[in-house]
Amino acid sequence: MLLFLAALVGTYSSAALAVETLAVAPDIYAPQATKAVDADAAAELLTQAKQAADAGRVSTALQLATQALEHDPDEPTCRHVLGYEHIDGQWLTAFQQRQIRRGLVWDARYGWLKSEDLPRYEAGERRDGRRWFIATEDAKRHTTIADGWQVRTDNFQVTTNHSLEAAASLAAELEQLFQVWRQLFAGYHLGDDEVRARFAGTKSARVRAKPMNVIYHRDESGYVAALRHKQPRIAETLGIYFDDLREAHFYAAGDATNNDSAFRATLYHEAVHQLFQESQRTKRGVGSKHNFWAVEGVATYFESLVLGDEGTFTIGGPNAGRLPSARRQLAEGKLVPFGELASLGMADLQRRADLPAVYSQMAGMATYLMHTGDGQHREAFVRYLRDLYTGRAKSASLWNELGESAEAVQLDYVRWLQRLPN
DSSP states (O other): OOEEOOOOOOOOOOOSOOOEEEOOOOOSSSOOOOOOOOHHHHHHHHHHHHHHHHTTOHHHHHHHHHHHHHHOTTOHHHHHHTTOEEETTEEEOHHHHHHHHTTEEEETTTEEEEGGGHHHHHTTEEEETTEEEEHHHHHHTTOSGGGOEEEEOSSEEEEESSOHHHHHHHHHHHHHHHHHHHHHSHHHHSOHHHHHHHHHTSSOOOOOSSOEEEEEESSHHHHHHHHTTTOTTGGGOSEEEETTTTEEEEEOSSSTTOOOHHHHHHHHHHHHHHHHHHSSOOOTTTTSSSOHHHHHHHHHHGGGOEEOGGGOEEEOOTTSTTHHHHHHHHHTTOOOOHHHHHTOOHHHHHTOTTHHHHHHHHHHHHHHHHHSGGGHHHHHHHHHHHHHHTTOOOTTHHHHHHTSOHHHHHHHHHHHHHHSOO
């Protein structure tokens, strides 16, 4: 069991800024305010996306395609590349089309339900099969996770004993996280030829056969009681992903939305573990022998993800996530040599007395790779993660991908981190 706690390579670029703004494609789960259409800007971004796909920079290609939809939500090629089809005035994925053919509609409060049932839901009733219950009685029937409400979306199935509304809200948020992850790490699970074929219109986007399971416990006590047998230190966590169970678990610390930065960081961290583990065939024990830093580093990188204005996200901000801590650790002279860190497996790493400081460094390293080198470091990092999760990576694989020694990468990382603004 693996337990998760908590193009051509060019010259290195010591960019002064780390933060990046990311859009998500407007859809059923992520409705956005109508903006003025700029078809010319969308066309230019599409051209750049095709060029990136032709060059084998598939993550960059999908990111540019998503950006194009900010300017023109109806740009057909970008919609096709991302898996949408225009049906009855809506851009729908294959899963959403199936749901609508079944007579269902998506409601942000309740998830998928029959359109004729919506007025009764709004009046405080809930349906179970052919029977109807008032909401308070329905809640009594879902007090345990085994009897919990379930909301399915394209990529996730959320089960909870908190409330139906909490399940729908969390599932929609996870779909937006998937969109962010997909455009940053498309090259992790999509081949170059496949992405080029999507842009050419000769191949459609993949459809996930089974959703990823997310369990959302009503409170901490239920979370701890359910998972203590799997992880004796479960009470020290806000969420956890078990790759052997293929389940991510979280609990509601406050209200249903858990509008709390610590919860958001944990949610994104553990869900990203799940996305990497379950989006392609992976080896068991990823990072058990070496390079465990990258498994945790890329997850801690997502702790800096923040929902901004008008449905956009920022990630990698110099004062977000663990990057401030990484800067402090460096100022204090605390830095594990990159070559040494890459040689460590999960057990070796987690036995270190300076583990919190190392986690901050790993977050900094991942941010550096994702935000420097004009996108070429990012593509190299994505390829390296693909090889790591499929069992092909060696201890020095990242440096080989980058075409530089561990020492040279470390030196440029230090310079980059020191130049970040306060």
